[in-house]
Amino acid sequence: MDHQRLDLPQGTLDLLILKAVSLEAQHGWGISDRIRQISRASLSVPQGSLYPALHRLERRGWIKARWGTSDNNRKAKYYELTPSGRRQLAAETEQWGRLAAAVGLILRTS
Amino acid sequence: MFSDLRYRLRAVFRRGRVEQELDDELRFHLERETQEYLRRGFSQPEAARRARLAFGRIDDAKEASRDGRGTGAVSQVLNFARTLRHAARRLRRAPSFSITAVLTLGLGIGATSAVFSIVDGVLLRPLPYPGSERLVDLGHTLQLTGVMRVEQSDASFLFYRRENTVFAEVGAYQPRAVNVGGRSGGAQDQAEADRATAARVSASLFPALAVSPLRGRVLVPEDDRPGAAPVVILGERLWKRNFGSDPGVVGRSVPVDGVPHQIVGVMPERFRFPESGTELWLPSGIDPARTESASFGFQAVARLKDGATVAAAEAELNRLLPRLPEAFPGRLTAGAITATRMRAVVRPLRDAVVGEAGRVLWIALGAIGFVLLAACGNLANLFLVRAEGRSREVALRRALGAGWAASLGEAMAESLVVAALGGALGVGLAAAGVRAFQVWSGTGGWGELPRLAEVRVDGAAIGFAAGLTVLTALLVSFLPMLRTRRSPPNTLTVATRSSTAGRDRHLVRYALVVSQVGLALVLLAGAGVMARSFARLKSVAAGFDPAGVLTLRVALPAASYPTAGDVTRFDLRALDGFAAIAGVRAAALASKLPLG
Numbered sequence: 289m290d291h292q293r294l295d296l297p298q299g300t301l302d303l304l305i306l307k308a309v310s311l312e313a314q315h316g317w318g319i320s321d322r323i324r325q326i327s328r329a330s331l332s333v334p335q336g337s338l339y340p341a342l343h344r345l346e347r348r349g350w351i352k353a354r355w356g357t358s359d360n361n362r363k364a365k366y367y368e369l370t371p372s373g374r375r376q377l378a379a380e381t382e383q384w385g386r387l388a389a390a391v392g393l394i395l396r397t398s
Numbered sequence: 399m400f401s402d403l404r405y406r407l408r409a410v411f412r413r414g415r416v417e418q419e420l421d422d423e424l425r426f427h428l429e430r431e432t433q434e435y436l437r438r439g440f441s442q443p444e445a446a447r448r449a450r451l452a453f454g455r456i457d458d459a460k461e462a463s464r465d466g467r468g469t470g471a472v473s474q475v476l477n478f479a480r481t482l483r484h485a486a487r488r489l490r491r492a493p494s495f496s497i498t499a500v501l502t503l504g505l506g507i508g509a510t511s512a513v514f515s516i517v518d519g520v521l522l523r524p525l526p527y528p529g530s531e532r533l534v535d536l537g538h539t540l541q542l543t544g545v546m547r548v549e550q551s552d553a554s555f556l557f558y559r560r561e562n563t564v565f566a567e568v569g570a571y572q573p574r575a576v577n578v579g580g581r582s583g584g585a586q587d588q589a590e591a592d593r594a595t596a597a598r599v600s601a602s603l604f605p606a607l608a609v610s611p612l613r614g615r616v617l618v619p620e621d622d623r624p625g626a627a628p629v630v631i632l633g634e635r636l637w638k639r640n641f642g643s644d645p646g647v648v649g650r651s652v653p654v655d656g657v658p659h660q661i662v663g664v665m666p667e668r669f670r671f672p673e674s675g676t677e678l679w680l681p682s683g684i685d686p687a688r689t690e691s692a693s694f695g696f697q698a699v700a701r702l703k704d705g706a707t708v709a710a711a712e713a714e715l716n717r718l719l720p721r722l723p724e725a726f727p728g729r730l731t732a733g734a735i736t737a738t739r740m741r742a743v744v745r746p747l748r749d750a751v752v753g754e755a756g757r758v759l760w761i762a763l764g765a766i767g768f769v770l771l772a773a774c775g776n777l778a779n780l781f782l783v784r785a786e787g788r789s790r791e792v793a794l795r796r797a798l799g800a801g802w803a804a805s806l807g808e809a810m811a812e813s814l815v816v817a818a819l820g821g822a823l824g825v826g827l828a829a830a831g832v833r834a835f836q837v838w839s840g841t842g843g844w845g846e847l848p849r850l851a852e853v854r855v856d857g858a859a860i861g862f863a864a865g866l867t868v869l870t871a872l873l874v875s876f877l878p879m880l881r882t883r884r885s886p887p888n889t890l891t892v893a894t895r896s897s898t899a900g901r902d903r904h905l906v907r908y909a910l911v912v913s914q915v916g917l918a919l920v921l922l923a924g925a926g927v928m929a930r931s932f933a934r935l936k937s938v939a940a941g942f943d944p945a946g947v948l949t950l951r952v953a954l955p956a957a958s959y960p961t962a963g964d965v966t967r968f969d970l971r972a973l974d975g976f977a978a979i980a981g982v983r984a985a986a987l988a989s990k991l992p993l994g
Contacts, residue, residue: 316423317430335431336454339424340462347405358426360433365423 301333301341303384306369306377309351313368315358316342342367350376420463424456478807485811492784496816499780503820503867506773508827510863511855513766515832517759519853525748526668528608529701534708535750536568536698536715540738547743550698552684553691553726554719558698558742559602561718561725564706569603570682570696571672575953578640578678579653593953594636596654596678597671606701607671614648614663621662622681630659633677634667654680656955672697691728699747708744715742761924768921770863774870775914781870782907785809810872817868824864828855 308319308326316338323333345351350373358364369377409416428449435445453459489496524530536558538548550558550570559568576596604616612634621629630652632641641647651658659680670676682696702711719742723732734740749756792805832855952972959965969987976985 315426317427320427321430321434334454335427335452336456336459337462339420339427339459343463347402349402349405358430360430362426362429363422364426365419 300384301337302345303377303380304331304333305338305341305345305367306350306373306380309367310369310374310377313354313356313366315356315364315366317364319367345373349373420460424453424459428453478811481807481811482815485808485815489812489815495780495784499777499816500819500823502773502776502780503817504823504827506770506777506867507821507824507860507863508831510766510770511824511828511859512831512835513762514859514862515828515856516835516853517763518856518859520752521748521756521759525751530747532566532702532704533607533747534700534702534711534744535747536700537743537745537750538694538740539743540740542738548694550696551689551691551694551730552682552696553689553728553730554694554722555600555696555698556684556686556689557722557725558700558715558718561721562700562711562714564703564711564714565700566703567602567606568698568700569606570600570684570698571603572598572682572696573672573676574598575951576655576678576680577653577953577955578636592640593951594677595673595675596680597673597676598680598682600682600684603671603699606699608701609665609669609671611663612666613645614661616663616665617679617681622684624683624685624687626681628654628657628659629662629681630654631663631665631679632661633665633669633679636677637664653955653957654678655953656957689726689728691722691726691730692734700744708746712742712744715744718742765921765924768917768924770866772914772917772921774867775910775917777867777870778873779907779910779914781813782910784812813868813872817864820867821860821864825855825860828860 304323305319308314308322314322319342320333320335320338323331342351342353346353346367349370351367352370353365353367355363356366428446431449431452432442432445435448436442440448450456525533527533536550538550538554539545540548552570555568555570559565562568574596576594578592578594578596599617601617601619601622604610610616611631614631617629617631620626632647632652637643637647640652641650644650647661648663650661652661653659665679684696700711702708719740720732720735723730723735788809792809795805832853836853954965954968959968973985973987976982
């Protein structure tokens, strides 16, 4: 917790959410926890901004929600990837890779 | 796309359910987060606190989620409806402010719209004929004792119509009153006769004005030949009144001044030419072989050809005029034309129709502009005082965490409620005002104001007046808010000290009061001047004492009184009869009323 955390670049939260729900259906807290764990707590996802992003993605039809029971036996809203969400994730992942590579290239050559 | 629509529809129509789900979802998140902190060994209150801290403001997340759902507009509308209800409730608690503001708005909007509607209907709107901007009125001026205006004689009309190169068509007309038979239609049935305003018109008048009949046909040149069978065209109102809108009226016969005329057509109600009351059109009776060039009993209207100007037309008529006596010899000789410096005058038909009333109306419009300004000033003052009265409440709300936008929304909502009520009142007043003016003018209050029957309350005028006043109210409620935005805590202390207002506020109010007094003064002076000129116009010395003088007009049917001698005998008998009535001091006869 002591090391410095990175702020998310604009627009990457959607990509991270899509990725987090790509393996299995997850509820909101699970998504934020997953991002926290996989990034080894180096990414700070503002929890408050997670839910607006989830609703936005659901509206676009990339993820869909259903109510289920959580591991601690509580009613929770689970999100899972739709086929169009899967395509979006692939496209965005590819785009992100190209962008990161290009930015890295520029920064190294100078 | 489809899923998006379904999602939004659900968000709108199952709003409560969707909100509940959002609550549940966020609560679950907080519980899980709290658990996480408990697992790390924090106490329950501390774990809950940390969870909330990590989450940030829950209401912000909710609001942002609603935006994410794409139904932000809907929830804003619902919020605003609530704000409006609150505003209405606050206004009810301040009746003196509310009533004054609504009345001011209503009067300002109503008076301005009414006057503008009249000006627009009479002066600005084109005459109800196609291409009316190319219609011109043809007349003459001559100098006898002073400059006087004469219209057209049968000769001058025929001559100009034949010789000109600038007009597409020239029509002549002559208003007159006739007796027209009623439903029974018998030629002798004079008991059923109505007096009606008619016009003798040349067949060319209809193409000149580019009007078409409702039923049947308009006059054709054959109708206007000497010796042609008498025909008549009815106006729609007369057709309804006397013939019960009989669809088979064309071809029937109706007595006009005792002579049976065949009805050949019906003109639509909107065609009111030359006067708003004209209901019958008869052939002009002009006989090219027997003209009287110095009898200017006709008026002429012409349609300019494409590209021809009023000035060019006038120049051409003045070139033609000296040749009139050779073409139609008569009492109007070349010598008479030179001696009287007779000139042809061409002016747009609208100017001719509106006449002198135009200037008065423009002055009235100017005056009403000041009324509107005064109303705005008054409103500004009212709202400023109101906003100051509220500044304490607003400061308190701000201190308790109300957003600046919310406070502004509340102030605006008040203005909107007042504006809606005032606007409704204004529309009602405008409609009533126009109606009252039409009635008053019709009963002779202002003489006959031309085209008044065409006047309708103008939507654009109401929009303009309402827009201006409402904008004033909004701006004025907006300004004090700006101040509270700058320094909310200060506002609170100032307000709670219930001290007097700051210097700058006084300045604004002084400026408003000064401008209002100034406007009122201008209005008062203007009204005074207008009233005086009006009174003077009305009391022009007529050269006789009009007190106690009664007039009446009579039209004798030519069938019963065929010769001039018959008419004279009737006149003399009638005069004797009038003079014999008790209380009548003197009776006289004239072909035309003085100043009539």
